[in-house]
Amino acid sequence: MTPHDLGVLFDDLADAGTPTRFHLDRPFDLTPAPSGTGVTGVAGVTEWTVPELALLVRETAGALAAAGAGPGERVAIVKANHWDYDLIACAAIRTGAVPVKLSDHLAPGALRVLLDRCAPRVLVTDLDVLGRDPTVDLVGTARTTLVLGSSGDLPRGTVHLDDLSGHPDPGPHPRDDHAPLVVVHTSGTTGVPKLVSHTTRTLVHHLARFETLPVPRIGLRRDDILFNSSSYAHGRTICWTAVAPTRAPRHISVDSGGRPETADLLLRAHPPTVVEALPSRYVRLRPLTRRLDSPFRDVRTYISTYDAVHPPVIRSYLQASSRRRPVWMQGWGQSETGPLTFAFHTRRSVARAADGAATTVRDLGRPVPLKTRLKAVDPITFRPVPAGSPGLILCRTRALAPDYVGERERWTAKRHGSWWNTGDIATIARDGSVRLLDREVDHLPGFSCLQAEDMLEDRLSEALECVVLARTGTDPLPVVVTEDGTLDPASWKRASDGLPALAEPVVVGWDEVPRTGTGKVRRAALLERLTGSTETCGTGRWT
Template sequence: MSKPHDLGTLFDDLVARRVGTRVVLSRPLDIAPDFGTSYDMPAVAALVRNVAGWLHAAGVKPGDRVAVVKPNHWDYVLIACAAVRVGAVPALLSDQLAPHALEVLLERLEPALLITTRTVLDTARAHGITLIARAGATVTLEGRYPDTINLERLWGHEPPPPSTRDDDDPLLVVHTSGTTGVPKLVVHTNRTLVLGLAGAESTRLPIVSSRRRDTVCSAISYSHGRAVPWTASVLWLAPREVVIIDSADAAETVLREHPPTTLEALPSTFVRWRPMLEKPDHPLRGVRLFISTFDAVHPPTVRAFLAATRRRPLWVQVWGQTETGPLTFRFLTRRSLAARDARHPTTRNLGRPAPGRTRLRVVDPRTFEPVPRGIPGLVLAKTPTRCVDYVGEHDRWLAKTDGEWWNTGDMGLRTRWGSYLMLDREVDVLPGQSCVELEDVLEERVTNVVECVVLATPGRLPQPVVVTRDGHLDPAQWRHALRDLPALADPVLLTWEQIPRTGTGKVRRMELRAVLRAGQDTFGTGRWT
């Protein structure tokens, strides 16, 4: 076997390949709180088999859906592997979702089993929502809870033999970020997720692939669709060590004990880790490869991390979606970021489509006819790793398909050199401009800005919302930053915690509008969110 092929037996296959990678965790797993923070492949394989035994004892059958809602950690992936092993379809839901959104998603899923925590159930109950009523049965990970299965009753049961399924049958359900409302439940298959996404990434390539001597660090959302193919592909390449960070907070200790040579993190995590770089002995100075996906990363953040290493590092910027996987790649270096182009910052150029796998085209959002290079429009993608449905919203999935083409809902343009510039989500569009580009420029020019969000509303000036390091914004520096920009409303200064976010750290712009009492009107239609 040259590539991962079966999620249910992934870790057994890694053991058979004699993969010697050690996994180091920033805290113990929620499914194994007493088993420490260091695992080899046989130990992980045994844990997955044990969880498969739990599921079987709980009555999970082939074809059932198993919903998981818990704090962010790598055991989302391990539970998914165990569920696939018994023939079920795991559905990974972030515990950062609002209770009403969780209720809607569970209604659509109709899971045979819900794996969750008392905190999740109590939070929902405080909002008048009984989540356990939306599942056939419920297990809580950290102790007994009324009307749920006692986890202790499930321990020690032998799992059934690994189940098999067709490569085009549903394998995994994950959800989109939900920046504009209730997330969509995205259905992937073995062909799209394992053979497609994980298979492509497990091909050993110069520079960008994990090397056997690497310490690979991941600090992402493990309920996200990225986590499963990342796990399968990075372990298939057998680096020396994999470090799993479950939270941007309290990560420095484990990073110092296990300094990474490659690092993939949420954009919001990179932002929160920037102060760490100011220490001369910070633990990221040996990183050779940074990887960002999930959301936009602004130029000052990229520049800070590239400048803080003692090597010649490379930053890989990936644009993609939960429904498609990666679509474009761009390599950034210290040199490519040296020239500060305030008109169109470097990180808005997302590069070119993945060669041989992905095609993109830009169309008029009203007629869907292709537009010339340099003209903004909706970006459509054609890729073999496109999801196969939305659970409970098949019509919505159909509305985003045009034959083999997928409507990303993003506005962008193709440059004369064939790369793609991303402007905004269609629902957040600012006619003739780009909210994301304005955010890039303002973060570039105002030195103590941690994050800037620009909201576009018909009949009003674009509204900047600013988070700064010290809670203050210098009026003179702000005015100077606006010197050649379109007119903007006066900035609103908020703290990091006051900005509504998704489980992947993205700003929930519609909820932010509610915080500001700015109304829900936008220039976009929102038809393709």
């Protein structure tokens, strides 16, 4: 089965007899009412079948339609992290509306800006989001605001989702393949995120269908057990939702919290053969790989997107598998484009060198065959640079989203003829392989922050994460994240020996680092917090 209309996705899967069972680390926020909804998935339930999910989507579509969702309208979703983000999105699509997925990690002020840009007819949210900053009115951005979760004292002008239960399913509303299907936002590492509008053509035809191909070794199989730990507000997961169930694996486990103690229970109940997670989730769950009875013992494929993953993390997970040749697949791309390249790592490729030299995994692989073209250009003249020389990366892909919502000028500024400006600095070798250096806004000529981070993490076993911040007129500032916020000076001296000149490190705990909803470090915010300045080495013109 290949996906097409996300509004009837689970109906089609149910009609096809898809046997996949879904397991959650906690119940959906969409189903808190103890009175039930006609399916087994009510309060406290963490296991679902495909027919139950299909009914839940239809019932949610009925509630959204009663709230005003319909063809041409927008439904904004911002709530606690869970996979029901995508179920609500499927329900909105079923009504003919366009879902807008927004992370609850966004600051209230930034969230208000994005809601004003998308002007939703319906806002689906929770009391935690609405109550974070009384000075920021989120309710006023939509005609109807639906509240999920426990019912209690609701803010004025809001309606609890339960109050609209029982309204009839409006039935599917097919749309033109070039019409807006879903709006997602970029990570927002440098400020207010951009709203990216995808269509059925870009998201389903060119991204999702490509992933449904039965690729040997890495494609999902019917005997697989899939574990996903992600930020479900972001664009990757709506594509994942369109793909993973159609491959009909035996089990799909969904982790919303990224906490080792709860993820461990889910992993042990259904030991996965395929794992997909945010880079930050891989870091946080890494202690589980050190156990003798590793819950990752049967994993054959690890999948990572969104951000850089450093060698020690990859090495830990590959070693935790009892399979002969487990593979780590690293995808590089953007919300606007989907994946542009894939790189594959093995135990051998990330093994420590015999001479003790640090390992780096900045090689991003080659462009997706027949789907993507890349070139490196001078950031000032936009003329191609020689093979192997650092340049600004431009791409061509049919999966490119057609617009930014409310920021057409910003979209136009990133187009260069028929090419799209990724805003990344990298090298492209003669064989087409890409080696990422940095985001342009963070790049210091002659130096790669990402490569320095690779090398530091490879040498500092106590580091959860290393972040190197480039600055103008002075040495780059290394930030070392440890469990307890301390670092032995002798360890730092050994780790930094032989590297380019770095300032004295700042040592912090995990929670002291400002992050996006996907766990990416907000480098500008971190730099400002530590130095009082946000001035970086790049121009930031294409962020």
